[in-house]
Amino acid sequence: MILVTGATGSIGRHLVGLLRDRATPFRALVRDEAKASSLGCDVVVGDFDDPASLIPAMEGVDRLFLNAGGAQPVDGEQPMIRQQKAAIDAARAAGVSQVVKVSVWHARHGGRLAEGAHWEVEEYLKGSGLGWTMLQPSGFMQNFITGAGAFSADGKLLDPYAGVPVSYIDCHDIAACAAALLTGSPGPGATHVLTGPRGLTHAQVAEELSAVLGRTVGCVALPPDELAAALRARGLPASFADDVAELSRQVATGYLAATTTAVQELTGRPPRTFAQFAAANAEALRTGLAAATS
Template sequence: MILITGASGSIGRHLVHHLRGEEITAFVRDPAVGDELGCPYVVGDFDDPESVATAMTGVDRVFLNAGGAQPVTGEQPMVRQQRVVIDAAIEAGVEHIVKVSVWHAREGAKLAEGAHWVIEEHLKASGLAWSILQPSGFMQNFRTGAAVFTENGDILGAYGDSRVSYVDCSDIAACAAALLTVSPRAGETFVLTGPEALTHTEIAAKLSAVAGREIGYVDLPAQAFAARLASNGLPARFAQDVAALFAEVAEGRLAPTTDAVADLTGRPPRTFDDFLRENAETIRESWSGSAARVSL
């Protein structure tokens, strides 16, 4: 049996679809979400280790993906929460964990990059078979509002003219499904990207064509970007860390593309145009107005 954590998220929902016909269980906090997913589920919470342990009953493979960088000092809650899942998997005799991490996860890095590195190391030391997915930025950020926007609905960032090889969450899920069923590839880390790298000016133009209104890209220096985020309510230290990560992206660290999606799934990754076609209606609804939106 495969236990899917983060089942209600942008990757998890796609993974439930990709694993139709397999024996799966979704781990959810809200029964209504489980009902909506249309698959077997258990209710629990990462902050309740007993519920995590109960969810592991009869499980031999786990998809680990939940939590995120939050504006707090000290260790990110995600580190504690995912350690709970890994430790419960050890106790339950789970055979294999497929973990979603982030590209450039490394020791001492800020926010999610540092947190995921700590979790990766805990998983590697666990004695469990593991596979790690390190995706580039999500195309879905431009559908869900996880990108950053101005009060006029333009994309806001500190990327300069750098390119980002955004990947479709459906492709991340397809890679996870392959690792959980067909080809475990234990002990390997896969960097997942789309087939092309785009500037945010190019992305804004593509979004404009779908949304039916002009969407621009507003670029700020890193410090001005941090101040803008802080003025919208983010804690100053967190805003500084986010801006620092954006500045690193501006140096081109998310521009390369890889063949990992094709390697794992047997087909090329979706392009940004593919993503826009498949999500056109939602994108038109999300981008039709100019309400203030700042979300991280």
């Protein structure tokens, strides 16, 4: 039995569909059962912030897909650290044998926001005695649907990375890699860096969006200092804004530009192109752009 956490998110929904299509026994952990009605699978109610609720959720589970929200604009420790450690503890107590965890590319000690938080969770999982596999994806293509601040008020795509490419990956491919590991023989602990087929600048992304949306989407630079100022103007903590700005400076050095063959190796097929992602999500992209400019 597989337990899927983050089942209603950008990766989890795809994973649920893949496991359902394979007739693989699984259940989804959700905080709100009503919101999970569209998943079409068995669900169990639980919350990472309520460790006691995770114990019955793990009953009979052999493999765990561990995925939770990203970095939060808070002072002090990122909530994901406490939350995912609680899930690992519950998995160990329930006798789970294997955990497939979604992390982030360049997770490292002392890293800012998600990088440092995921590193701490990775280390905790490695020391738990459970079998483990880490998935470290590049930037999500879905960020152009869900990411706040992706577009300017006049509909231009914002580029905080100084024209440097990013090897964006479709969350469907992350889910496909997870499905392969959860239903196969993952072997000893391994870390897989997942990327799309090529790096794209935001100007190139804007061209891809223009083609599928049937309208010209421009691209405008957003320097890190202006990004931080915009986040502070929205009421976010200065420390969080500064960390986001520093991460954008890192990406502008080519930090997320490289590609890997991990998706091909794990799934037997190449990763989806941005054009394929955009065509499959045209309506959601159109809706997101309209919301950004309204």
